[in-house]
Amino acid sequence: xxxxxxxxxxxxxxxxxxxxxxxxxxxxxxxxxxxxxxxxxxxxxxxxxxxxxxxxxxxxxxxxxxxxxxxxxxxxxxxxxxxxxxxxxxxxxxxxxxxxxxxxxxxxxxxxxxxxxxxxxxxxxxxxxxxxxxxxxxxxxxxxxxxxxxxxxxxxxxxxxxxxxxxxxxxxxxxxxxxxxxxxxxxxxxxxxxxxxxxxxxxxxxxxxxxxxxxxxxxxxxxxxxxxxxxxxxxxxxxxxxxxxxxxxxxxxxxxxxxxxxxxxxxxxxxxxxxxxxxxx
Amino acid sequence: xxxxxxxxxxxxxxxxxxxxxxxxxxxxxxxxxxxxxxxxxxxxxxxxxxxxxxxxxxxxxxxxxxxxxxxxxxxxxxxxxxxxxxxxxxxxxxxxxxxxxxxxxxxxxxxxxxxxxxxxxxxxxxxxxxxxxxxxxxxxxxxxxxxxxxxxxxxxxxxxxxxxxxxxxxxxxxxxxxxxxxxxxxxxxxxxxxxxxxxxxxxxxxxxxxxxxxxxxxxxxxxxxxxxxxxxxxxxxxxxxxxxxxxxxxxxxxxxxxxxxxxxxxxxxxxxxxxxxxxxxxxxxxxxxxxxxxxxxxxxxxxxxxxxx
Numbered sequence: 001x002x003x004x005x006x007x008x009x010x011x012x013x014x015x016x017x018x019x020x021x022x023x024x025x026x027x028x029x030x031x032x033x034x035x036x037x038x039x040x041x042x043x044x045x046x047x048x049x050x051x052x053x054x055x056x057x058x059x060x061x062x063x064x065x066x067x068x069x070x071x072x073x074x075x076x077x078x079x080x081x082x083x084x085x086x087x088x089x090x091x092x093x094x095x096x097x098x099x100x101x102x103x104x105x106x107x108x109x110x111x112x113x114x115x116x117x118x119x120x121x122x123x124x125x126x127x128x129x130x131x132x133x134x135x136x137x138x139x140x141x142x143x144x145x146x147x148x149x150x151x152x153x154x155x156x157x158x159x160x161x162x163x164x165x166x167x168x169x170x171x172x173x174x175x176x177x178x179x180x181x182x183x184x185x186x187x188x189x190x191x192x193x194x195x196x197x198x199x200x201x202x203x204x205x206x207x208x209x210x211x212x213x214x215x216x217x218x219x220x221x222x223x224x225x226x227x228x229x230x231x232x233x234x235x236x237x238x239x240x241x242x243x244x245x246x247x248x249x250x251x252x253x254x255x256x257x258x259x260x261x262x263x264x265x266x267x268x269x270x271x272x273x274x275x276x277x278x279x280x281x
Numbered sequence: 282x283x284x285x286x287x288x289x290x291x292x293x294x295x296x297x298x299x300x301x302x303x304x305x306x307x308x309x310x311x312x313x314x315x316x317x318x319x320x321x322x323x324x325x326x327x328x329x330x331x332x333x334x335x336x337x338x339x340x341x342x343x344x345x346x347x348x349x350x351x352x353x354x355x356x357x358x359x360x361x362x363x364x365x366x367x368x369x370x371x372x373x374x375x376x377x378x379x380x381x382x383x384x385x386x387x388x389x390x391x392x393x394x395x396x397x398x399x400x401x402x403x404x405x406x407x408x409x410x411x412x413x414x415x416x417x418x419x420x421x422x423x424x425x426x427x428x429x430x431x432x433x434x435x436x437x438x439x440x441x442x443x444x445x446x447x448x449x450x451x452x453x454x455x456x457x458x459x460x461x462x463x464x465x466x467x468x469x470x471x472x473x474x475x476x477x478x479x480x481x482x483x484x485x486x487x488x489x490x491x492x493x494x495x496x497x498x499x500x501x502x503x504x505x506x507x508x509x510x511x512x513x514x515x516x517x518x519x520x521x522x523x524x525x526x527x528x529x530x531x532x533x534x535x536x537x538x539x540x541x542x543x544x545x546x547x548x549x550x551x552x553x554x555x556x557x558x559x560x561x562x563x564x565x566x567x568x569x570x571x572x573x574x575x576x577x578x579x580x581x582x583x584x585x586x587x588x589x590x
Contacts, residue, residue: 125355127355
C-alpha cells in the first residue's frame with residue numbers, strides 16, 4: 001500500500017503523478033491580465049476617444065478659459081506660474097484617480113456578481129488572489145496609457161515646462177493604483193451595486209475638488225488641511241506638480257511615493273483576503 | 282490506501298452555525314459516473330464545491346487524485362472540468378472567445394485552444410454559432426457552451442452541478458446525450474441532481490443525500506431493489522373519499538403504503554394483483570397506474586419526503 005501522493009502504477013497510464021511543479025504566481029496573474037486585454041479589445045475604441053478628449057476639454061475649459069481670469073488676479077499663491085501650468089499636473093493625478101476608481105468598481109462588481117466570470121475563473125488553476133493581481137496589472141497598463149496621453153496633450157497646450165515631467169508618468173500610475181487596490185478589495189465584497197455609487201459621491205468627487213487639483217490646499221481653512229494631506233490624491237497631485245514644474249526635491253518625492261506605496265500595499269493585502277473570502281466559500 | 286480518484290471521510294462543511302454537509306464518506310473510481318441525488322438544500326452543491334477546490338472543508342478528509350484540495354488546489358483544478366449550477370459565461374464575448382479566455386486560464390497555447398475549440402464546438406453542436414455573442418443564446422445553448430468550456434483542458438473528472446436544471450425537455454435530452462458520450466470516452470463524471478430520471482439515465486452509482494448526510498449508496502438498480510418493491514400501484518381517489526379509502530387499503534397486502542396528499546402508493550411485487558384486490562374491497566379509484574419503482578420511491582422511503590418539492 002503506497003502513500004497517495006507518490007507516483008505509482010495501479011494500472012497502465014493511471015499512476016498518480018508526483019506533485020507537479022507549482023506554477024509561479026506571476027504566471028497566473030498574467031493569465032488573468034490576458035483576459036482583461038481580450039475584454040478591452042471590445043471597448044478600446046470608445047475608451048481611447050475619452051482618453052484623448054477628457055484632457056482636451058478640461059485643459060481647454062479650465063486651463064485656458066478659467067485660467068485667463070485667474071491669471072489676471074495674480075498667480076503668487078500658485079507659485080507664480082500660469083493657471084494652466086498649475087492645473088495640468090493636478091488634473092493628471094486626478095484623472096489617474098478617476099481611471100483607478102472606475103476600474104475598481106463596476107468591472108469588478110460585474111465579474112463577481114453579474115457575469116460571475118470570477119467564479120468561473122477560480123474553477124481553473126487560478127486562485128482568487130491571482131485574479132486580483134491580474135486585474136491590478138491590467139489597470140497599471142491602462143493607467144500608463146491614459147497618463148501618457150494626458151501628458152502629451154498637456155505638452156501640446158504648453159503646460160509642461162520641465163523634462164522632469166516624464167517622471168510624473170509613473171507617479172500618476174501609482175496614484176491610480178493606490179485607489180484601485182483598496183477600493184477593489186472592498187468592491188468584491190459587495191452584494192448590491194448601489195453601494196458603489198457611494199464611492200463616487202462621498203469619495204471621489206470631494207477628493208477631486210479639495211485635494212489641490214484646482215487650487216492649492218493652503219487656500220482651505222487651516223483645520224481642514226490635515227484631511228487633505230491624508231488623502232492619496234493630494235500626494236499624487238503634489239508630486240506630479242513638483243515634477244512638472246521641475247521643483248521636486250528628493251525627500252519630499254520619497255515621502256509622497258512612500259505614502260502612496262503604503263496605501264497600495266495595504267490595499268493589496270486587504271484585497272488578497274477579501275477576494276479569497278468572497279470566492280472560496 | 283486505495284486508488285480512488287476522489288476520497289472523502291467524515292467530510293463536513295459548516296457555514297456559521299449551519300451544517301451543510303455533515304460528515305459524509307464516499308469514494309469514486311476512474312471512469313465512473315457518480316451522482317449525488319437529493320432535494321435542494323441537501324448539501325450536494327457544497328460537496329461539489331469542496332471537490333472543486335473552491336470551498337475549504339470545515340472538517341474531515343478529502344483527497345482528489347491523491348492530493349489535498351487546500352494545499353494543491355491549482356494542480357487539482359488543472360485536471361478538473363466544472364459545469365456550475367449558475368451560468369458563468371462571459372456574455373459580452375463570443376462563443377469562441379469564451380473558450381479562448383478559459384483555455385488561457387489553463388496556460389494552453391493558442392493553437393491548442395483553437396484546435397480543441399473546433400472539436401468541442403462540433404461536439405456540443407455550436408459550430409455555426411461560434412462567432413455570435415453569448416448574451417442572446419438560449420439557456421440550452423449556454424449550457425452546452427458551458428460544457429464545452431469545461432472540457433477545454435481535457436479534464437479527467439467532470440463536475441456537473443445540476444446540469445439540466447432550468448432546461449426544457451428537448452435541451453435536457455441533448456445534454457444527457459453529450460454527457461453519455463463523454464462517459465463512453467472514459468471521462469469520470471460527478472453530478473448532482475434532484476431529477477431522478479437524470480440520475481437513472483447517467484449514473485452508474487449514486488448516493489442519496491438528505492440534510493447534509495448520505496442516506497444510502499449504490500447503483501440505481503441496487504437502491505431500488507434494496508429500498509423499494511418491483512412495482513408500485515398508484516391510486517387516485519375522489520378527494521371526498523380519499524382518506525377513507527386510504528384507510529381501507531390497509532387490508533390490501535402490500536409491503537408498504539404511502540398516503541400522499543393527492544394519491545396513495547402501494548409498494549407491491551405484482552401491481553395488477555394488488556389492483557384486483559383493491560377492486561375486490563369495493564373501492565373504485567378515479568385513476569390507477571401500475572409502474573416500476575424509481576429512485577423517487579427510494580427517496581420517499583428513505584426520507585419520508587418527495588424529491589422535487
